Amino acid sequence: MSPREKNNLDELARRIRYDIVMSVYNAGSGHPGGSLSIADVLAVLYGEVLRHDSRNPKWPERDRVILSKGHAAPALYAALAETGYFDREILWTLRKYGSPLQGHPCMLKGPPGIEMSTGSLGQGLSIAVGLSLGARLARANWRTYCIIGDGELDEGSVWEAIMAAAHHKLDNLCAIIDENRLQIDGFCRDVMDPGDLDARFRAFGWNTIRVNGHELDSIRSAFDGANETKGKPTAVILSTIKGKGVSFMENRAEWHGKAPNEAQARAAIEEIGFTWGELGGTR
Amino acid sequence: MNIPAKPTRDGFGEGLLDAASNPSVVALGSDISDSVRTKWFADEYPERFFSLGIAEQNATGVAAGLSLAGFIPVVANYGVFASGRAFDQIRTSICYPNLNVKICGAHGGISVGPDGATHQALCEIALMRVLPNMTVIVPCDSNQTRVATKSAILDIDSPVYIRTGREPISLFTEPDEPFEIGVAIFRRRGGDVSIIACGAMVYESMCAAELLSAKGIEANVIDLHTIKPIDEKAILEAAACGAIITVEEHQIIGGMGSAIAEVLSKHPVSIEMIGINDRFGESGSPEELLEYFGLTANAIAERTERFLSERKNVG
Numbered sequence: 001m002s003p004r005e006k007n008n009l010d011e012l013a014r015r016i017r018y019d020i021v022m023s024v025y026n027a028g029s030g031h032p033g034g035s036l037s038i039a040d041v042l043a044v045l046y047g048e049v050l051r052h053d054s055r056n057p058k059w060p061e062r063d064r065v066i067l068s069k070g071h072a073a074p075a076l077y078a079a080l081a082e083t084g085y086f087d088r089e090i091l092w093t094l095r096k097y098g099s100p101l102q103g104h105p106c107m108l109k110g111p112p113g114i115e116m117s118t119g120s121l122g123q124g125l126s127i128a129v130g131l132s133l134g135a136r137l138a139r140a141n142w143r144t145y146c147i148i149g150d151g152e153l154d155e156g157s158v159w160e161a162i163m164a165a166a167h168h169k170l171d172n173l174c175a176i177i178d179e180n181r182l183q184i185d186g187f188c189r190d191v192m193d194p195g196d197l198d199a200r201f202r203a204f205g206w207n208t209i210r211v212n213g214h215e216l217d218s219i220r221s222a223f224d225g226a227n228e229t230k231g232k233p234t235a236v237i238l239s240t241i242k243g244k245g246v247s248f249m250e251n252r253a254e255w256h257g258k259a260p261n262e263a264q265a266r267a268a269i270e271e272i273g274f275t276w277g278e279l280g281g282t283r
Numbered sequence: 284m285n286i287p288a289k290p291t292r293d294g295f296g297e298g299l300l301d302a303a304s305n306p307s308v309v310a311l312g313s314d315i316s317d318s319v320r321t322k323w324f325a326d327e328y329p330e331r332f333f334s335l336g337i338a339e340q341n342a343t344g345v346a347a348g349l350s351l352a353g354f355i356p357v358v359a360n361y362g363v364f365a366s367g368r369a370f371d372q373i374r375t376s377i378c379y380p381n382l383n384v385k386i387c388g389a390h391g392g393i394s395v396g397p398d399g400a401t402h403q404a405l406c407e408i409a410l411m412r413v414l415p416n417m418t419v420i421v422p423c424d425s426n427q428t429r430v431a432t433k434s435a436i437l438d439i440d441s442p443v444y445i446r447t448g449r450e451p452i453s454l455f456t457e458p459d460e461p462f463e464i465g466v467a468i469f470r471r472r473g474g475d476v477s478i479i480a481c482g483a484m485v486y487e488s489m490c491a492a493e494l495l496s497a498k499g500i501e502a503n504v505i506d507l508h509t510i511k512p513i514d515e516k517a518i519l520e521a522a523a524c525g526a527i528i529t530v531e532e533h534q535i536i537g538g539m540g541s542a543i544a545e546v547l548s549k550h551p552v553s554i555e556m557i558g559i560n561d562r563f564g565e566s567g568s569p570e571e572l573l574e575y576f577g578l579t580a581n582a583i584a585e586r587t588e589r590f591l592s593e594r595k596n597v598g
Contacts, residue, residue, distance in 0.1 A: 107380040108381060116351060117375065117380040119375065120376075123344050123347075123372055123375060126340070126376075127347050130348020130350070131348040131351055132348075133348070133352075134348065137309070160341035163341075164335050164336070
């Protein structure tokens with residue numbers, strides 16, 4: 001990645017963080033913590049890795065992204081708005097009556113670029129397996145990316161899908177695990193210990209690549225590695241920080257599903273590196 | 284009258300093969316593909332069949348994904364698991380985005396027999412009809428199941444649940460009988476009472492109507508093969524005689540009878556609902572269980588007669 005590309009991605013990630021904070025602030029509810037932890041990977045995906053065209057969201061050859069951890073919708077909406085799928089002003093309607101930006105992504109109501117309705121945890125990887133089987137049957141080259149929370153791995157259906165993806169040798173499938181180590185009730189290791197995810201995925205027949213989920217270069221290389229892996233699916237396991245980029249939200253379970261008040265939002269926007277209202281969204 | 288018998292699961296297997304000329308049709312297996320008859324498709328089109336093991340939740344989500352990829356997935360399982368085990372996948376990942384997935388719930392009803400309560404699907408009509416965007420079909424014999432299956436796969440671009448049964452049942456309809464999803468069929472005309480039934484209970488109800496006729500009671504028999512969208516016009520026509528009997532191999536709570544009552548709540552008429560009355564099934568031969576639960580022609584005729592005489596006494 002050239003310095004200029006990296007700067008562009010850095011900027012995209014910062015803008016996504018701004019949008020997350022400001023949209024959740026405007027909504028008065030939502031999930032900032034798990035949205036901020038995937039801001040960087042979304043910047044890398046939408047800014048660099050995905051074959052996609054925001055002016056042609058239904059382009060048949062596009063790569064597919066399934067946000068299995070649907071509560072991180074503010075991050076996905078931000079990434080889509082920032083890459084031209086829809087007008088950024090719509091971001092400030094998040095969770096409001098009549099908005100395409102439902103609390104969790106809705107394929108039918110949602111803005112362009114929402115590939116699937118999600119929000120009930122544990123279902124996205126099964127959908128991604130179906131997409132990957134379909135792409136292979138259609139002899140298409142597009143890839144499927146599925147973003148899963150580490151808390152979400154409590155859901156048994158995810159492991160059914162993990163088994164199925166390996167059984168069918170789906171090398172056109174890449175699972176992205178957001179290992180931010182927190183879920184609503186506290187640390188994952190206390191709530192339901194997910195253990196050594198690398199070992200577990202490998203034991204299920206997957207290729208695994210672990211990187212720092214906030215290093216754009218490393219994330220980019222991880223996707224290159226996934227792309228080159230043949231005969232098995234790849235799990236890119238991102239070591240992340242819940243609430244990343246807003247220090248008072250970082251590693252704090254209570255910021256899983258709580259909106260900042262104005263003072264908190266102002267502090268957050270400043271820390272992300274913008275002035276209040278610089279990218280819109282102030283009332 | 285000696286009528287041949289055939290299980291409706293066979294009609295499903297044939298209907299799936301009929302639809303397979305469309306290359307977008309794919310099928311998913313959950314380790315019981317022989318039993319639910321998706322194996323017939325798998326043998327013909329192995330590249331379009333995906334084995335997913337004993338994991339119904341995943342299979343249902345995979346079906347949603349295949350639909351997103353432009354295919355028409357057919358996922359068949361025993362009805363209890365197809366509907367209940369994977370309910371949230373059907374709700375969130377199929378009905379909410381209104382995806383073109385076809386779900387076949389095999390081994391519907393009490394007539395599954397010896398396997399007992401765990402494998403007797405008695406609540407899936409209720410579970411499936413409550414979901415927005417879902418079409419629910421309970422065909423009455425194997426011939427109708429075959430056309431209904433083909434039509435569900437090729438004619439409708441939204442989720443469909445279709446129930447089939449394990450036991451051979453009377454094959455009384457013609458293979459080329461006109462069939463339209465959502466349009467009920469009057470199998471018999473009579474002005475005293477209307478018996479509305481689905482699945483294997485349609486033929487039982489027709490036999491019951493013959494028994495009633497011998498006693499001077501003439502019954503309409505309506506084959507309500509589509510529970511949702513429900514044929515309101517046919518139900519209102521049936522209600523004109525003032526007395527309705529509903530018959531289903533399913534819980535009374537939330538089932539076909541309840542769906543009919545929802546329609547008739549605006550046009551009050553006496554309804555007697557015959558079905559499973561808020562209890563689990565148990566092991567036994569299909570005949571023993573149908574007898575025990577009052578789902579035979581004799582039992583339907585008796586209940587109808589009693590219902591009509593009680594109404595007369597009240598009136």
